[in-house]
Amino acid sequence: MNDYKLTQFFKKYHVFDLVILFILIAFFIVSYWYPFLIYVSLLVGCSLISWQVFQQLYKGQISGEIFFILATVVGIASGQERAITVVILVGLFAHYIGHLIEEKAEYALEQLASLVPNTVTVRLDDGTHIIKPIDHIVPGMHVVITTGARVPIDGTIIHGQATLNESALTGESVAVQKTIGDVMYAGTFIEAGSCVCQVSKVGEETFFGYVLQLIAQAQNQKANIVLFTDKVAVIASCVFLVFIILVYVVTGNLYMITTLLVFGSPLELLIATPLTILTAIVACYRQGIVVKTGRALETMAYVNTIFFDKTGTLTFGLPEIVDITIYNSSYSLNEIITLAAIAEKYSGQLFARAVLACARERGLSIDDPQSYKLINGYGIHMIYQNKNYYVGNAPFMTDIQYANADISNMPVCIHDNKLHTSFYLAQQGAILAAICMADAVRPEVAQAIRSLKNLDITPIILSGDRYDTVLSIGSKVGIDTVYAPLLPDQKLYVIEELSNNGRIAAMVGDGINDAPALKKAHVGIAMGAMGMEPAIAAADIVLMTNDLRKIVFIKETCNTMIRIIKQNLFIGLVFTHGIGIILGLLGLVTPIQAALFHAVPDTLIMLNATRLLWKSKKAII
Structure with a gap:
């Protein structure tokens, strides 16, 4: 295992945190023979949790671990050092498991960023190849991409051909063929073949980089339900602290207070809800x-x-002309097609592609119009040879601001017993022709x-x-x-x-x-x-x-995302807090039992929150 992989392993599994946790557990066990070690384990464990609380408060967020700190203070005040140490160790272990589960979604996003190689093979003007870091690549360079390699840039193929897997962008595993003139996108994968691409975009400027930025922004933009649960968590925490004070005033039982404080962490509100939404975002991207x-x-x-x-x-969206009906006999078929093609020359509309293709097939010359105005989703007004022409749909033809032509008596376009789309060519308020198109x-x-x-x-x-x-x-x-x-x-x-x-x-x-x-x-x-x-x-x-x-x-x-959020809220509020607090008030659980009682459903909540990551690996339907 190389240094990079070892570093990633330690980072992914938080090995350092796990080692500290095992040392603290060892100190706790040995403390039965060396009592002073219980305070070492308690102090270090409490410090770790306090640091987590401080980080959350610094970000302006309430932390569920704050209740463990309060429980520790009350536990020490009532002489429950050994019990509260177990509570802290259980809390740290539950936090470690929860962190691993949470990191699973984060790691899925990190894997996306790693799809773009860090180095690129560049072809120089003399034909030699040199490997350069990706941040040294600029538009205009020629890069070589071979079988088995990830595409590092957005660019156009200028030599060669390749079978490309674009699943990183499309979610589709079916490979596509790319040849000279085709565009390749960063993050895709060459299954077979090789090619030379002229670079157009690099890094964050690539389409893949743009998509990653959108996903990162989606993480930071809280959904309404997250904002709601954040508010509920703050209110619930304040109400719970008031409740604890009232219980102490009535009972004066610090042992009970310690137990109740363990049940105070609103994990299902603070972490599980945004984690569920994050996993839904990742699940969608995989498709x-x-x-x-x-x-x-x-x-x-x-x-x-x-x-x-x-x-x-x-x-x-690939219409073809199936029929042209001419209503002005002074115009030939080629003249009608030529006028329509001139009008559509710069529009880029789907109708334009079909008309221009028809004109090219007939070898017709397509001049530029004298003036041209596109009314998006409506039609085109052009001036050609000092005459006003209009090309568009029926509403455009009848609009008094534009063609102002009467099409009420014109027949419906029928071809092979199927209804198709009609566009019209008009001049000075008179319909010259109807162009019938089919789109499968x-x-x-x-x-x-x-x-x-x-x-x-x-x-x-x-x-x-x-x-x-x-x-x-x-x-x-x-x-x-x-x-x-x-x-x-x-x-x-x-x-x-x-x-x-x-x-x-x-x-x-x-x-x-x-x-x-x-x-x-x-x-x-x-x-x-x-x-x-x-x-x-x-x-x-x-x-x-x-x-x-x-x-x-x-x-x-x-639908599944909302259902998971509701399930987690039910498990947390009803089972962990509701039943747990009742058991604590009745004196049926100890602080250690409360910690275990809290840790198990919290772990289930975190696992449930990431369930969508498993679903995203299934077929679309």
Whole structure:
């Protein structure tokens, strides 16, 4: 075992703390022959617990161990040195076990950071290779990555090809093929092949580094339930101290007071609740899901309605032109396609990709427009050859501020007995053509919708497409309620109206076109956002892939998280404190028995809090 691994071993298992604990136990045993050692064991143990209390108080947090300190003072005052030493040793051992369990979640996050190598093989201009530390790498350099190596940077392949495992980002174990021109992300793994990449981002600037920063921020942003339990812990501790004083005034029994103080630590409030949320965040990340705040997970547990965008969410977002109907005979088919392609040249919309692909297939020349204005989720107004042209959906065509054209008598686009999406090209208020497009539904959507319904979720589609088209897709995937056609601001209105009527809603979209709707919903979920930082910025929860079944995983994880928190609160408040205090008042337990009585359920609480880490290793559904 090398020095680094040895250091990690000592750090992971807190070997130093364990050695001290065993020495104190040895002193306690030997104290039966050398009585002065009981005070050494008591003093050192009390000092260790006092240091933990001081650290928590310094951070402005109440510490459960403060009750052990009070119990120690009362125990010494009443001549119970040996009993209180056992209490402290049991408390230290329980704290050690709890710390190990807590560290399990922290260690899972540390492992993520270790996925990026510390050294990189750089190819110099003369073709030679040199190994450099990762912090010496800058954008523009060429790095060599071979079979079995982790990708250390974000960059574009300029030579070679590789089979890449992107599970560190996507949660999917299926490898993908990468070749020249493709982007590789830090933290991914080359299963076969080798390549040379031109560096674009390094360290915290990489997409993987950005995701790690979000996870770290999520740890520091307390969920509402954590803020609530923190307040309850402070109030409960103060009430408990007043209760202890009253018991002493009535009974004057220091032995009983010592026993009761042992039951005072509110571990299930102070540690177990935030630990449960942390493990839920880690469990989600293992499935390729980035959670930006613990509050999002807490809210998701109570979500009863999920809004879905249609294009790119329920469908593949890869539309193809299946029909073009020309309404002005003075324009040829190629002219219609050319005008639509010029309008869409710089839009980056899904419709644009299909139109531009069609133009390229026909070998058409695509000029630049004289002027161009994109109304997101609506349409495009351009000026070309001194004429005003409009390309967009039906609401855009009929809007008096834009095309102001009449489409009421135009036939519905039907192709192979399936309803599809129609976009229109208009000039000076007259429709020139209707372009009919088809976009296939994702195969896993119907299964995901069924699973969500089984979780008492009401799915709803919000779309800017024609009502008949949206309704047809909804019926195929099992969604009965659809709102269409909607402009972006109308989507916000629907979300607000249903939320005001008692719905707790999540919105699922691509994170860019749907950014306002994602922010309006109680929880915004962006899909297929790997490498897309703007999409992540718009959402509360981010799926690195487009697999809607992961939303089922999120919902199940959040439900389990809340259930675990409630279980821990019940075990702690009712069993440990409630029953324990009653037994103490009746004089049925000693301080040593109280320590053991407290330690066992506390350990169970900590184990229960990390249960989601085991679940995250299972299949999505």
